[in-house]
Amino acid sequence: MQNLTNRSKVVSDKKMTFLEKIYLPAILRGMSITLSHFFRKKSTISYPEQTREFSKVYRGQHVLKRDELGRERCTACGLCAVACPAEAITMISAERKPGEEHLYREEKYAAVYEINMLRCIFCGDCEDACPKEAIFLTDRIVSSQYKRQPFVYGKDILVEPLDPEKRIDISARQTDAVRKFKENKKYAHNK
Amino acid sequence: MDWTLYIYKTIFLFIILLVTLLVAMYSTYGERKVAAFMQDRRGPNRAGPFGLLQPLADGVKMFMKEEIIPLSANRILFILGPSIAMTTALLTGVVIPWGGTLTIGGREFSMQIADLNIGILYVFAMVSIGVYGIMIGGWASNNKYALYGSIRAASQMISYELAMGLSIVALVITTGSLSLHEIVQQQHGMHWNIFYQPLGFLLFLTCAFAETNRAPFDLPECETELVGGYHTEYSSMKLGFYLFAEYINMFISSAVIATLYLGGYNMPFIHQLGLSPNAVTLLGTAFFFMKILFMIFLFMWIRWTLPRFRYDQLMNLGWKGLIPLAIFNILATGVFYYLNELF
Numbered sequence: 001m002q003n004l005t006n007r008s009k010v011v012s013d014k015k016m017t018f019l020e021k022i023y024l025p026a027i028l029r030g031m032s033i034t035l036s037h038f039f040r041k042k043s044t045i046s047y048p049e050q051t052r053e054f055s056k057v058y059r060g061q062h063v064l065k066r067d068e069l070g071r072e073r074c075t076a077c078g079l080c081a082v083a084c085p086a087e088a089i090t091m092i093s094a095e096r097k098p099g100e101e102h103l104y105r106e107e108k109y110a111a112v113y114e115i116n117m118l119r120c121i122f123c124g125d126c127e128d129a130c131p132k133e134a135i136f137l138t139d140r141i142v143s144s145q146y147k148r149q150p151f152v153y154g155k156d157i158l159v160e161p162l163d164p165e166k167r168i169d170i171s172a173r174q175t176d177a178v179r180k181f182k183e184n185k186k187y188a189h190n191k
Numbered sequence: 192m193d194w195t196l197y198i199y200k201t202i203f204l205f206i207i208l209l210v211t212l213l214v215a216m217y218s219t220y221g222e223r224k225v226a227a228f229m230q231d232r233r234g235p236n237r238a239g240p241f242g243l244l245q246p247l248a249d250g251v252k253m254f255m256k257e258e259i260i261p262l263s264a265n266r267i268l269f270i271l272g273p274s275i276a277m278t279t280a281l282l283t284g285v286v287i288p289w290g291g292t293l294t295i296g297g298r299e300f301s302m303q304i305a306d307l308n309i310g311i312l313y314v315f316a317m318v319s320i321g322v323y324g325i326m327i328g329g330w331a332s333n334n335k336y337a338l339y340g341s342i343r344a345a346s347q348m349i350s351y352e353l354a355m356g357l358s359i360v361a362l363v364i365t366t367g368s369l370s371l372h373e374i375v376q377q378q379h380g381m382h383w384n385i386f387y388q389p390l391g392f393l394l395f396l397t398c399a400f401a402e403t404n405r406a407p408f409d410l411p412e413c414e415t416e417l418v419g420g421y422h423t424e425y426s427s428m429k430l431g432f433y434l435f436a437e438y439i440n441m442f443i444s445s446a447v448i449a450t451l452y453l454g455g456y457n458m459p460f461i462h463q464l465g466l467s468p469n470a471v472t473l474l475g476t477a478f479f480f481m482k483i484l485f486m487i488f489l490f491m492w493i494r495w496t497l498p499r500f501r502y503d504q505l506m507n508l509g510w511k512g513l514i515p516l517a518i519f520n521i522l523a524t525g526v527f528y529y530l531n532e533l534f
Contacts, residue, residue: 027497034229034496044233 056172058139059122062115063168064159065134067105072159073134076110083129088119105132113158117142117151127173128182136170199300204285207304211284215438216246218487222438225491253431261424265331272328273425273432279321280439286310287446288372290456290476293469302456302476303372310371311359314447315352318402321440322348325404325411328433329421340420343502344411347401350509351408355398357517358391361524362451375455383454390520392452394513399448401509403440406494413499445486446479453482 019025045052054060065073076093094111096104103109126135145151160168220235220242227234235242260269290302307313322345329341365387366374378384385392401408412420422433449455456475466474500508 027493030496031492034492037231038225038228040231042228042233043231046233046236 054139056139059124059137061117061138061140061142062120062126062153062158063136063138063170064113064155065136065170066160066162066167069102070162070164071101071103071105072109073105073132074110074113075106075108075132075134076113077108077131079129079131080126080135083125084120085123085125086119086121088116088121089126090114090116110155113155115153115158117153118148133174136168136173138168138170138173140168195298196300199295200304203300203302204304207284207289208281211281211439211442214442214483214487215435216250218438218441219249219434220246221487222491222494225488226495229492229495250431253428256427258427258429259424261333263333264424265333268327268331269424270429272324272331272421273429273436274324275327276321276324276436277432277439279317279324280436280443283314283317283443284446286313286371287443287450288375288455289479291468291472293472301372302472306370306372309369311363311369311374311451314371315356315359319348319352321436324433324436325421328425329411332421332424334424336417336419337421337423340411340417340423343417344404344421347404347408347410347505347509350506351398351401351513354394354509354513354517355402357514357521358388358394358398359451361391361517361520362388362395364521364524364528371450371455375450375457378454379457381454381459383452383457385452388452388520388524390516391524392448394517394520395452396448397508397513399444400490400493401505403444403490404437405441405490407497407500408505409494409499410502410505441487441490442483445483445490448486449479449482453486455479 067073076091078091078093081087081089081091090112091110091114092112093108096107096109122137124137127137142151160166223245224234224242226232235245238244238248260266285304286307288301288303288306292299292301294300325344326341329337329339329344332338362374362384363369365384366377368374368377374384400406404411410420411417412422417423422430425433456472456479458475458478462471464471
């Protein structure tokens with residue numbers, strides 16, 4: 001039979017030599033191995049003081065973007081909810097009233113926008129589906145909770161802060177190439 | 192009546208008790224750290240600086256846990272088991288010479304609680320009683336796993352105590368005394384018994400691993416086969432006592448090994464430093480504790496290196512390996528000393 005690898009070893013039942021029989025050399029060799037590990041660099045990362053370096057396009061907790069004037073971009077069209085394979089997104093739309101133009105960019109907006117982080121699989125399809133560049137996944141981690149209810153993230157957590165200093169940077173995910181790809185009607189999901 | 196001696200002995204007894212408990216407590220921390228470091232991990236480092244408060248946290252946890260005594264268990268023996276294990280573990284420290292003599296107010300005080308002329312036999316007696324703690328606990332649990340564990344413990348102890356005793360006989364031939372105090376005194380400078388009895392040391396060390404139920408001889412309490420062995424049914428601080436007794440035993444056997452084979456509190460070239468006698472004594476004690484700590488590290492090092500023996504391998508090693516070797520050691524030592532006297 002042909003060998004799959006060259007790593008196979010021939011097993012033999014030869015008699016053990018005296019040194020092998022008294023085990024001590026083998027034990028000492030084993031102890032030298034464990035001792036060498038004793039001084040080796042530890043591979044542990046002390047989370048939360050240290051964090052592992054994330055990829056720039058990591059898909060973590062979502063953000064609902066505002067535009068340059070601080071208005072919410074989301075128009076509650078529901079495409080993200082339709083695209084979501086885990087059915088994690090729900091929303092209730094509302095009509096913008098006169099005097100709210102500084103809050104919402106278009107006439108319709110999401111009064112309630114909830115993502116169930118327990119259902120979410122962080123695939124990024126909502127981001128792909130969004131025609132208004134409103135929802136993005138970020139490199140933030142969804143923190144753990146003791147109960148289920150806090151995992152349903154509402155607008156209070158998802159919408160980015162108004163303060164221009166505290167806006168969430170999504171430039172790594174929203175590159176020109178991505179934008180062009182999303183606008184190309186050749187791909188099925190944009191038809 | 193010599194009251195100062197009594198007061199000194201009482202205080203010294205308490206100090207030894209506290210030190211024993213402290214060392215055993217931090218052995219649990221040390222064990223976890225050593226294990227972690229040998230597996231490229233960091234070990235406990237959250238409770239206090241470097242995780243130094245971890246043993247305290249563990250102790251509090253043990254006390255807070257619900258205490259369960261199974262209905263089918265024999266209540267009295269169930270409680271007696273861990274008590275015996277803990278008591279005998281603590282009793283052995285009495286005969287160990289922790290240092291030379293201290294001069295306080297013109298009087299000399301020995302840093303040994305009781306200088307029995309049969310110190311070694313006392314150690315053996317205590318170790319043998321210690322196995323009753325495990326046997327009684329395992330039997331009283333009324334659980335097959337616990338019973339298996341205690342049966343293994345009993346047979347293992349009996350087999351290895353023989354080899355241990357025989358390896359000591361050779362040591363007694365070389366030293367000519369059963370008193371631990373005298374044995375240490377004879378090992379002044381670098382005349383450590385390990386250089387005169389290397390085989391005996393190896394045998395004694397192996398048996399000490401088996402006697403303390405440490406890996407690779409921890410069959411009585413293996414988790415994978417026996418669900419914890421003799422302490423399967425134990426919870427709360429009774430379990431804590433069993434685990435703690437193991438660490439005390441480890442500390443005491445390290446002290447016994449250091450006393451018998453590694454020169455005890457003797458430090459080479461200590462008398463050439465020109466220190467006062469009290470300083471020499473305390474330095475000797477510190478050196479003794481360094482030896483003990485090294486032995487404890489060795490215990491842990493071996494534990495995280497070697498896999499557990501199979502039961503028949505354990506018995507083979509004990510009866511067919513160690514006992515013949517020990518007898519050979521006695522014969523060789525005896526012949527050597529006989530010829531030494533002839534010529």
